[in-house]
Amino acid sequence: MATTTVKAYGAAAATEDLKPLDIQRRAVGTADIKIDITYCGVCHSDIHAVRNDWKGSKYPVVPGHEIIGRVVEVGNGVHSHKVGDLVGVGCMVDSCQTCSPCKQDLEQFCENGATFTYNSPDKHIEGKETYGGYSTSVVVNEKFVLRIPKNLDEAGAAPLLCAGVTTFSPLNHWKVKKGDKVGVIGLGGLGHMGVKFANAMGAHVVMITTSPEKGKDAKRLGAHEVLVSKDEEEMKKHHNSFDFILNTIPVGHEMDPYLALLKIDTTMVLVGAVEALKPFHGGNIIAGRKRIAGSLIGGIKETQEMLDFCGEHNITSDIELIDIKDINTAYERVTDNDVKYRFVIDMKSLK
Missing domain, CATH: 3.90.180.10 (Medium-chain alcohol dehydrogenases, catalytic domain)
Incomplete structure (x- = not known):
């Protein structure tokens, strides 16, 4: 050729x-x-x-x-x-x-x-x-x-x-809707898009971060609350309260603190960590019939849906x-x- x-x-x-x-x-x-x-x-x-x-x-x-x-x-x-x-x-x-x-x-x-x-x-x-x-x-x-x-x-x-379709796809697939309490873990290239999308879908968005100083920016991007994951007392207040969690942490990490946040029959989706995760306690998913799932970008049809959604809501x-x-x-x-x-x-x- x-x-x-x-x-x-x-x-x-x-x-x-x-x-x-x-x-x-x-x-x-x-x-x-x-x-x-x-x-x-x-x-x-x-x-x-x-x-x-x-x-x-x-x-x-x-x-x-x-x-x-x-x-x-x-x-x-x-x-x-x-x-x-x-x-x-x-x-x-x-x-x-x-x-x-x-x-x-x-x-x-x-x-x-x-x-x-x-x-x-x-x-x-x-x-x-x-x-x-x-x-x-x-x-x-x-x-x-x-x-x-x-x-x-x-x-x-x-x-x-x-970054857009990687975060839109799980929110779309798990049917995040108006009124859902959605956590986004990590405020980076993926996390900041997750906050924007979840907000545009009508969810109550909680930015979950290790860095209190990121709170102001998270709210500018559309988060309604900021939860500092190092604050054990604040984490306990949110136990069993999330309808969905988008986990954008790019490296292996402790899962148990985040699993405790999920309601019964809800899901945390990993989009960042493509390496070995640290062991987590099986009881933390068994006790609430909770799910850990993964998601990889999106197909062409869904990517176009994401772009059209961005056009409708003016998201970049x-x-x-x-x-x-x-x-x-x-x-x-x-x-x-x-x-x-x-x-x-x-x-x-x-x-």
């Missing part, structure tokens, strides 16, 4: 900084859309992939799965988008489309393996991995290209493609806009929890 050379930023090894490099993009096929990338969010997963924290990285790694851009070319079989449209691409660019999860619009659970936006085997360029949004353009199958509501700030919309991520040359510093700051609440790259700075 014919290819085109485009500018990008990537890492040649786990121990190296991200640097400018050239990559190959495929020509536009019948069902493809070519996107001129305007903004790309910086996800903690990007850092894990670059540094090979999950032991599966193939180099060079070009990260970026929170992509916003304009359509500049469409295949002759494309009817969903046209040149000039504002669109997004999230964590996936392909799936088998034939397995049971794919047929249920759950492409993230594709039984034959979804093709992720970067660091997945590229079905179109033999022997290559997919390259992400830290680049000037990308070519994607139309089924994986999303419509961005016109009223949303373009840069602020970028993190919706991962709180961001800090950076130039591509500052990406390595941004990685250090993300690792140090020094960002409110997501970095987004202005991709004009690459051109």
